Amino acid sequence: MKKTKIDHYSDREALDFHNSNKAGKIEIISSKPMTSKRDLALAYSPGVAxxxxEIAKNPDAAYDYTTKGNLVAVISNGSAILGMGNLGALASKPVMEGKAVLFKRFADIDAIDLEIDSSNANEIIKSIKNFSKSFGGINLEDIAAPDCFIIEEKLKEILDIPVFHDDQHGTAIITSAALINALDISKKNIKKINIVVNGAGASAMACTNLFKKSGVPNKNIKMIDRKGVIYRGRDNLNQWKSAHAIETKDRTLEQAIKGADVFLGLSTKGVLTKKMVKSMSKNPIIFACANPDPE
Structure with missing residues (x-):
């Protein structure tokens, strides 16, 4: 099999990219001609009245006369930026702008990034609820667990537009698709494989849930957080981690990975060694997904 060359980018190159021409990655342009006095009068006063x-009489008319139906809010509070942790709302802006660009590039959906400077889940929920009428959908991003679960669940309950937490569901969808294909290539049965999930954040939880729904037995998945393997009887587990606790004597990644068929890394770089890979089963499947640097 021909090896694929891996591209590498320096910090300087990335910074220059973001600072070239106009700073940042997004801008707003008019979807209507703005070349005459008449155009301006129709776009704004008096034509805009x-x-x-019409919208005052029928709120659904907003889908006909505004961008609402094709506009997504990309929202973060910067509490879990990539794999770098809590760096604050403003620091998350390059990532949110990037996601807005992806919406436009691949689906022609307009998106605006909104960074909420708060670590209070209820305050974030209230903020999103109050400006949600302007949007056709909400994309949550880089919000730390367990707040991300609380925020998404509540917003789905109170809003009448789609709410999607990309770190959970986007990661779970592509990883599960990759798992299904990898199992087909390696001729392994999804009901008999053993999986180690290194990480216990939003993406790890969502991937694990979808793996189970796809046929992997609960007892065959070992999840690991900063303190080690999540096992039944371990103290101070929240309700989300408790749902993935299993009966096992393994306590470390090195112990848990022995004989495993699949490694899913969603934590930090450098944790997976050659020795660990060699201890896995024949033809192991490895998803090194730590961001921005893999395991």
Whole structure:
């Protein structure tokens, strides 16, 4: 099999990219011609009064006369940026702008990034609820667990537009698809494989849940957090981690990975050694997904 060359980018190159021409990655342009006095009068006063009246009579008319139906809010509080941790709302802006660009590039959906400077889940929920009328969908991003679960669940309950937490569901969808294909290539049965999930954040939880729904037995998945293997009887587990606790004598990654068929890394770089890989089963499947640097 021909090896694929891995591209590498320096910090300087990335910074220059973000600072070239206009700073950042997104801008707003008009979808209507703005070349004459008449165009301006229709776009703003007095012409804009007509759609205002229509929307006041029928809120659903906003989908006909505004960008609402094709506009997504990409939202973060910066509490779990990539794999770098809590660096604050403003520091998350390059990532959110990047996600907005992906929406436009691959689906022609317009998106605006909104960074909420708060670590209070209820405050974040209230903020999103109050400006949600302007959008056709909400994309949550880089919000630390367990707040991300609480925020998404509540927003789905109170809003009438789609709410999607990309770190959970986007990661779970592509990883599960990759697992299904890898199992087909390696001729392994999804009901008989053993999986080690290194990480216990939002993406790890969602991937594990989808793996189980896809046929992997609960007892065949070992999840590991900063303190080690999540096992039944371990103290101070929250409700989300408790759902993935299993009966096992393993306490470390090195112990848990012996004989495993699949390694899913969603934690930090450098944790997976050659010795650990050699201790796995024949033809192991490895998803080194730590971001920005893999395991």
């Amino acid at each position: 007509a759609p205002v009246r």
